[in-house]
Amino acid sequence: xxxxxxxxxxxxxxxxxxxxxxxxxxxxxxxxxxxxxxxxxxxxxxxxxxxxxxxxxxxxxxxxxxxxxxxxxxxxxxxxxxxxxxxxxxxxxxxxxxxxxxxxxxxxxxxxxxxxxxxxxxxxxxxxxxxxxxxxxxxxxxxxxxxxxxxxxxxxxxxxxxxxxxxxxxxxxxxxxxxxxxxxxxxxxxxxxxxxxxxxxxxxxxxxxxxxxxxxxxxxxxxxxxxxxxxxxxxxxxxxxxxxxxxxxxxxxxxxxxxxxxxxxxxxxxxxxxxxxxxxxxxxxxxxxxxxxxxxxxxxxxxxxxxxxx
Amino acid sequence: xxxxxxxxxxxxxxxxxxxxxxxxxxxxxxxxxxxxxxxxxxxxxxxxxxxxxxxxxxxxxxxxxxxxxxxxxxxxxxxxxxxxxxxxxxxxxxxxxxxxxxxxxxxxxxxxxxxxxxxxxxxxxxxxxxxxxxxxxxxxxxxxxxxxxxxxxxxxxxxxxxxxxxxxxxxxxxxxxxxxxxxxxxxxxxxxxxxxxxxxxxxxxxxxxxxxxxxxxxxxxxxxxxxxxxxxxxxxxxxxxxxxxxxxxxxxxxxxxxxxxxxxxxxxxxxxxxxxxxxxxxxxxxxxxxxxxxxxxxxxxxxxxxxxxxxxxxxxxxxxxxxxxxxxxxxxxxxxxxxxxxxxxxxxxxxxxxxxxxxxxxxxxxxxxxxxxxxxxxxxxxxxxxxxxxxxxxxxxxxxxxxxxxxxxxxxxxxxxxxxxxxxxxxxxxxxxxxxxxxxxxxxxxxxxxxxxxxxxxxxxxxxxxxxxxxxxxxxxxxxxxxxxxxxxxxx
Numbered sequence: 052x053x054x055x056x057x058x059x060x061x062x063x064x065x066x067x068x069x070x071x072x073x074x075x076x077x078x079x080x081x082x083x084x085x086x087x088x089x090x091x092x093x094x095x096x097x098x099x100x101x102x103x104x105x106x107x108x109x110x111x112x113x114x115x116x117x118x119x120x121x122x123x124x125x126x127x128x129x130x131x132x133x134x135x136x137x138x139x140x141x142x143x144x145x146x147x148x149x150x151x152x153x154x155x156x157x158x159x160x161x162x163x164x165x166x167x168x169x170x171x172x173x174x175x176x177x178x179x180x181x182x183x184x185x186x187x188x189x190x191x192x193x194x195x196x197x198x199x200x201x202x203x204x205x206x207x208x209x210x211x212x213x214x215x216x217x218x219x220x221x222x223x224x225x226x227x228x229x230x231x232x233x234x235x236x237x238x239x240x241x242x243x244x245x246x247x248x249x250x251x252x253x254x255x256x257x258x259x260x261x262x263x264x265x266x267x268x269x270x271x272x273x274x275x276x277x278x279x280x281x282x283x284x285x286x287x288x289x290x291x292x293x294x295x296x297x298x299x300x301x302x303x304x305x306x307x308x309x310x311x312x313x314x315x316x317x318x319x320x321x322x323x324x325x326x327x328x329x330x331x332x333x334x335x336x337x338x339x340x341x342x343x344x345x346x347x348x349x350x351x352x353x354x355x356x357x358x359x360x361x
Numbered sequence: 362x363x364x365x366x367x368x369x370x371x372x373x374x375x376x377x378x379x380x381x382x383x384x385x386x387x388x389x390x391x392x393x394x395x396x397x398x399x400x401x402x403x404x405x406x407x408x409x410x411x412x413x414x415x416x417x418x419x420x421x422x423x424x425x426x427x428x429x430x431x432x433x434x435x436x437x438x439x440x441x442x443x444x445x446x447x448x449x450x451x452x453x454x455x456x457x458x459x460x461x462x463x464x465x466x467x468x469x470x471x472x473x474x475x476x477x478x479x480x481x482x483x484x485x486x487x488x489x490x491x492x493x494x495x496x497x498x499x500x501x502x503x504x505x506x507x508x509x510x511x512x513x514x515x516x517x518x519x520x521x522x523x524x525x526x527x528x529x530x531x532x533x534x535x536x537x538x539x540x541x542x543x544x545x546x547x548x549x550x551x552x553x554x555x556x557x558x559x560x561x562x563x564x565x566x567x568x569x570x571x572x573x574x575x576x577x578x579x580x581x582x583x584x585x586x587x588x589x590x591x592x593x594x595x596x597x598x599x600x601x602x603x604x605x606x607x608x609x610x611x612x613x614x615x616x617x618x619x620x621x622x623x624x625x626x627x628x629x630x631x632x633x634x635x636x637x638x639x640x641x642x643x644x645x646x647x648x649x650x651x652x653x654x655x656x657x658x659x660x661x662x663x664x665x666x667x668x669x670x671x672x673x674x675x676x677x678x679x680x681x682x683x684x685x686x687x688x689x690x691x692x693x694x695x696x697x698x699x700x701x702x703x704x705x706x707x708x709x710x711x712x713x714x715x716x717x718x719x720x721x722x723x724x725x726x727x728x729x730x731x732x733x734x735x736x737x738x739x740x741x742x743x744x745x746x747x748x749x750x751x752x753x754x755x756x757x758x759x760x761x762x763x764x765x766x767x768x769x770x771x772x773x774x775x776x777x778x779x780x781x782x783x784x785x786x787x788x789x790x791x792x793x794x795x796x797x798x799x800x801x802x803x804x805x806x807x808x809x810x811x812x813x814x815x816x817x818x819x820x821x822x823x824x825x826x827x828x829x830x831x832x833x834x835x836x837x838x839x840x841x842x843x844x845x846x847x848x849x850x851x852x853x
Contacts, residue, residue, distance in 0.1 A: 284587025
């Protein structure tokens with residue numbers, strides 16, 4: 052399955068909701084764009100969780116460009132798409148591999164966002180690229196988190212560094228990088244315990260883990276990924292902002308995008324913080340991870356509309 | 362947020378003050394702000410629309426438009442409607458007698474916090490003299506069984522699991538059988554997280570339901586969920602006929618608007634909320650608190666409840682009597698602060714105070730405990746007489762106290778000023794009902810708003826906030842009434 056069809060399959064439900072709704076608005080030849088129409092568009096956009104400001108900006112755009120006109124579906128879709136692409140525009144951002152030596156990736160996020168599963172997916176991705184991977188079981192807090200990661204490491208043929216429950220996660224991180232250096236492993240992925248962004252002591256711990264990694268290998272971590280649950284609402288902005296502050300996040304893994312949630316909060320995040328989405332999680336299997344591409348993301352949302360009317 | 366909302370509403374209405382009446386157009390601007398607040402709190406768009414229609418009708422009524430403080434009235438209406446939306450509550454787990462086995466089933470999306478909630482419920486049940494049995498029916502996620510076993514060990518609660526099968530229906534059925542042998546009276550089923558659109562896994566839930574006939578089925582919802590809460594809650598309710606909802610992860614800064622959405626689409630009561638990672642952090646759900654939280658109003662009720670648990674009851678009673686007599690000294694102030702300190706980390710306590718929620722960001726740098734220690738030092742450096750009558754503190758006394766406490770003389774001044782602000786409020790508060798106290802807290806809050814560090818110097822107030830002669834007379838009357846009651850009690 053190619054990237055485009057995969058992301059499309061994952062977003063099918065998402066797209067279906069958005070597209071059906073839009074199509075409903077254009078039952079026949081075209082519709083007059085008036086206040087009532089804009090309110091309907093507003094509702095559709097709000098349901099994507101993209102947030103108040105982003106939604107209002109888009110609705111205003113449509114209103115400005117098309118108000119009072121009777122339009123075809125494609126026109127409105129084009130306006131929405133153009134505006135969304137503009138909002139989500141970002142440089143192509145794959146994982147930045149270290150020029151030499153191991154690439155260190157630190158993964159953080161709130162409880163239950165899907166960190167461990169995302170790490171498994173990342174490891175699987177790196178493995179399929181022929182890279183060797185070591186996992187650092189840095190979640191020494193939650194019951195059985197280390198076991199969960201160990202099971203994944205076994206399944207994916209990655210090595211793993213573990214420590215007894217209660218060990219400081221910075222120690223685990225340091226040892227993982229040490230092992231990566233000693234065994235000449237290409238990628239080291241460091242897991243961290245889930246934490247709410249308001250727990251300042253735990254957020255400070257992230258800073259410490261980061262420092263420990265840098266101590267083991269100057270210049271690392273090369274990537275710090277925030278795993279964000281796609282069902283998250285506007286709190287995602289607070290998560291992104293505080294995790295970025297504490298851990299210096301370089302990007303987002305948008306997990307659980309295979310449900311009906313749209314993950315639109317990344318639009319707000321992108322707009323307010325400039326933090327790009329790097330990957331999207333589209334299922335429970337370790338292969339269900341795709342690099343994020345904003346243009347294709349937006350196109351996939353609307354492609355059904357155009358296919359239906361073409 | 363509540364402050365911002367209140368402020369914005371105030372600004373929207375203020376422009377019209379002096380010009381006579383408020384217009385409908387102005388009110389609509391104000392309501393738009395309410396709508397924004399709700400949408401930013403992740404309340405479902407549909408719910409917000411119908412909600413705003415209802416609030417709009419009331420707010421545009423003549424009573425509000427003609428009133429002196431329309432912004433407060435509007436907030437009041439919004440708050441009340443929110444409470445109505447999320448109520449009524451039902452905190453009972455509907456347990457059968459101890460000789461019988463009650464089966465509770467947890468379900469929800471991945472990562473919503475089911476397993477942790479199972480542990481918390483188990484702990485709560487055990488504390489209430491029940492014999493719970495945790496059942497590991499999550500055969501999907503690697504190590505989920507281990508996680509439950511670790512929780513069981515921590516809590517000293519038996520855990521049933523079967524690693525030989527991949528069929529959760531079988532596991533749960535066996536578990537219910539086993540419960541009788543283990544003499545457990547509550548079985549808690551921890552099912553795997555699943556997407557509501559995964560028909561295969563949803564069917565599996567239905568099969569567990571048909572096979573085990575759980576007495577109560579609870580949906581566990583992540584308090585940070587956005588607009589999608591409506592879709593998932595609806596699907597789970599259609600598949601299983603839920604009996605209640607448990608919201609989790611509400612100890613963060615999520616405003617939890619999903620609570621409203623879920624209640625609206627399922628109609629089932631919100632039972633509990635998870636407020637921390639530790640196993641005792643499970644609290645009954647209160648619509649009033651949630652309404653305040655969604656509006657960013659803080660969790661005054663939780664604080665009051667916690668205070669009642671932690672405060673020294675005798676001391677509190679003595680203080681109450683003092684207050685009723687209209688006496689509130691620096692000594693009392695100190696004792697109160699010490700009691701507040703007992704509530705836990707200052708930051709958590711402050712976060713529960715209305716108006717403080719939005720300022721918690723600033724509080725990160727705030728050394729609340731240090732401030733408290735300094736204030737204590739100052740008060741300890743005073744003579745008993747000075748503590749009773751701070752007005753006697755003149756320049757030379759101030760210098761002496763400051764030297765004794767190792768602070769600048771201005772700090773002593775600040776404290777006395779602070780005390781001046783609080784004392785009359787504390788006295789007025791004594792003998793009032795909860796509602797009045799809340800109102801008074803709001804006043805304190807508005808006074809504190811410009812002064813987040815809590816160093817509330819007495820500010821010049823607008824005349825609107827002052828007690829009228831009538832109010833003063835009323836307060837005096839109530840104080841005397843209270844005093845009489847206290848005397849009566851003493852005689853008995």
